Amino acid sequence: MQKKWLFRNTETEYGSSKKSFLTKNKTSLFLLLLSFAFISIGIYRDETATVLTKSINICLECIGIG
Amino acid sequence: MKNKFLLIGLSVMLLSASVLSGCGKEVPSSPEKEETVSNEPTDEAAPDSESTKILGEFSTVTYDGEAVDQSILAEADVTMINVWTTFCGYCIDEMPVLQKLSEEYKEQGLQIIGIVSDVDKANDSTVTDIVDTLGLTYPNLLSSDDLQSQMLQYIQSVPTTLFVDPEGNAIGQLHVGARDEEGWRKVIESTLEIQ
Amino acid sequence: MANILNSIKNHIRLCVQIVFTAITNGYFYGFATGRIYTGRSKTVCVPGLNCYSCPGALGSCPIGSLQAVLANRNYKFSFYVVGFLILFGSIFGRFICGWLCPFGLIQDLLYKIPFFRKHKNLPGHKALIWLKYIILAVFVIILPLFVLDIIGQGSPWFCKYICPSGTLTAGLPLLAANEPLRQATGFLFQWKLLILIVLILLSVAFYRPFCKYICPLGAVYSVFNPIALYRYQIDTKRCIDCGKCKSACKMDIDVCKNPNSPECIRCGDCIRSCPVNAIGRLHR
Numbered sequence: 001m002q003k004k005w006l007f008r009n010t011e012t013e014y015g016s017s018k019k020s021f022l023t024k025n026k027t028s029l030f031l032l033l034l035s036f037a038f039i040s041i042g043i044y045r046d047e048t049a050t051v052l053t054k055s056i057n058i059c060l061e062c063i064g065i066g
Numbered sequence: 067m068k069n070k071f072l073l074i075g076l077s078v079m080l081l082s083a084s085v086l087s088g089c090g091k092e093v094p095s096s097p098e099k100e101e102t103v104s105n106e107p108t109d110e111a112a113p114d115s116e117s118t119k120i121l122g123e124f125s126t127v128t129y130d131g132e133a134v135d136q137s138i139l140a141e142a143d144v145t146m147i148n149v150w151t152t153f154c155g156y157c158i159d160e161m162p163v164l165q166k167l168s169e170e171y172k173e174q175g176l177q178i179i180g181i182v183s184d185v186d187k188a189n190d191s192t193v194t195d196i197v198d199t200l201g202l203t204y205p206n207l208l209s210s211d212d213l214q215s216q217m218l219q220y221i222q223s224v225p226t227t228l229f230v231d232p233e234g235n236a237i238g239q240l241h242v243g244a245r246d247e248e249g250w251r252k253v254i255e256s257t258l259e260i261q
Numbered sequence: 262m263a264n265i266l267n268s269i270k271n272h273i274r275l276c277v278q279i280v281f282t283a284i285t286n287g288y289f290y291g292f293a294t295g296r297i298y299t300g301r302s303k304t305v306c307v308p309g310l311n312c313y314s315c316p317g318a319l320g321s322c323p324i325g326s327l328q329a330v331l332a333n334r335n336y337k338f339s340f341y342v343v344g345f346l347i348l349f350g351s352i353f354g355r356f357i358c359g360w361l362c363p364f365g366l367i368q369d370l371l372y373k374i375p376f377f378r379k380h381k382n383l384p385g386h387k388a389l390i391w392l393k394y395i396i397l398a399v400f401v402i403i404l405p406l407f408v409l410d411i412i413g414q415g416s417p418w419f420c421k422y423i424c425p426s427g428t429l430t431a432g433l434p435l436l437a438a439n440e441p442l443r444q445a446t447g448f449l450f451q452w453k454l455l456i457l458i459v460l461i462l463l464s465v466a467f468y469r470p471f472c473k474y475i476c477p478l479g480a481v482y483s484v485f486n487p488i489a490l491y492r493y494q495i496d497t498k499r500c501i502d503c504g505k506c507k508s509a510c511k512m513d514i515d516v517c518k519n520p521n522s523p524e525c526i527r528c529g530d531c532i533r534s535c536p537v538n539a540i541g542r543l544h545r
Contacts, residue, residue, distance in 0.1 A: 025490070027351075028489070031350075031351035031485075031488075032348065032351060032352070034344075034347055035344045035351065038340040038344030039340070039341055039344035039345060041344075042339060042342070042344055045341075047330050047336065047339055047340065048304045048341060050333050050336070051303075051304055051306075051329060051330065051341065051342070052303055054321075054326070055303040055313035055318075055321040055325070055326070055329075056300075058297055058314050059314075059417075060442075060445065061416065061421055062314065062417050062421060062427070063312070063314045063431045063435070064421055064422070064452070064453040065435075065445050065446050065449070
């Protein structure tokens with residue numbers, strides 16, 4: 001059976017992996033930072049209270065009963 | 067092999083759960099149970115098995131800040147407590163019916179009290195909006211530590227309705243889910259008969 | 262011992278699915294007593310479609326939470342939930358669908374049930390895969406935001422009218438353990454049970470019909486697949502165009518042409534089927 005490996009080595013069309021993580025992954029980095037910002041804003045706006053309240057009370061409407 | 071075991075377990079769970087839930091529609095109204103909550107955690111201080119007292123001394127406020135305690139239960143022979151939350155659509159839908167019935171059954175010694183289990187601060191705008199828009203005249207109380215520790219912690223789904231006498235003992239069984247006018251009339255009539 | 266380890270290695274995805282589902286739904290006391298967990302961990306969203314009314318659930322469903330915030334009259338947008346979706350999506354994409362979602366696990370298991378003729382797709386597949394985006398837009402976002410009651414609150418339309426994961430993991434266990442709840446079931450529950458049963462039956466003959474055509478969470482993560490950190494990549498120098506990856510792919514993707522398709526749930530079947538080892542997983 002062929003050996004399957006998890007990490008691609010450098011001989012790919014994507015070029016050398018020596019390139020900085022940041023320049024290759026601008027989009028991912030931006031999205032990660034954006035997600036942290038959004039989560040923080042959400043916490044500041046107290047959305048977490050809404051999420052928690054909804055999730056610890058069985059709203060019968062939400063599970064389709066009654 | 068692991069897959070088969072999981073599959074069998076899954077099929078059994080599905081089948082039994084479907085059968086159980088399918089029975090729900092044909093179940094006749096349960097025999098009068100003294101127990102108010104069918105699934106109290108056993109490690110909590112459960113109500114005495116002799117009496118069915120579910121509400122002892124408590125203090126809280128109405129939605130607009132008026133102080134209330136257990137003496138409110140003494141104002142009628144039977145108190146119908148309707149537990150609701152502000153985000154629960156069904157709860158809000160059935161409250162006009164409850165308002166109508168509260169006026170109708172007043173002479174027969176029934177009072178209706180609402181308890182908002184997701185709000186504990188007075189003058190919350192959502193609660194006030196709901197009560198004002200629906201024109202509710204029956205008392206609506208907010209959650210408090212007393213109520214949480216005694217009764218509300220056992221109530222997880224809303225709307226849930228229960229009946230108590232002036233001493234806080236349960237009458238009849240717990241009613242989960244919203245009902246229409248006809249449904250509530252039946253429940254109220256049968257509960258008043260028990261008394 | 263070596264046999265067990267080997268077995269785990271060969272079924273690593275199934276093992277991860279089972280373990281992750283067990284951990285995120287580990288409140289066993291809830292199943293025994295018919296109650297749900299009320300701890301603070303439910304502030305946090307889990308990555309998969311995992312109803313927060315499931316007795317075992319220790320976290321919150323992102324789709325349920327999104328509807329809860331949008332239905333709340335104080336908000337028109339949820340930074341918190343969308344932040345989680347972006348976080349999960351940009352790192353994992355639809356790896357979550359393939360490895361971390363309980364309902365995905367259930368569909369995988371159902372497909373393993375022997376059936377005389379297994380298919381990949383429902384008829385009309387090419388059009389149906391767009392349905393999940395419509396469901397996301399209409400039932401998760403628009404209806405909760407704009408169909409309001411007398412005090413300006415919305416309803417969780419997807420949870421209420423469609424979600425089979427909620428019916429299966431929350432509705433049925435709660436009904437099984439709560440007699441008062443059983444008395445409260447009505448037409449709506451019959452409708453949702455019907456949806457669940459239809460999907461279960463379909464999942465035996467067709468692979469993951471819910472994930473392909475209905476799941477709004479899958480729709481969200483699918484947008485991230487082309488840009489997520491966890492991705493597949495084709496070594497074009499090695500690829501011999503044999504088409505084995507396409508026939509192995511149960512999500513019906515032409516893998517060597519489109520390794521990061523929005524439909525890919527990262528099951529890895531293509532990688533195992535490639536005779537020249539041309540497909541690789543890459544963490545950028």
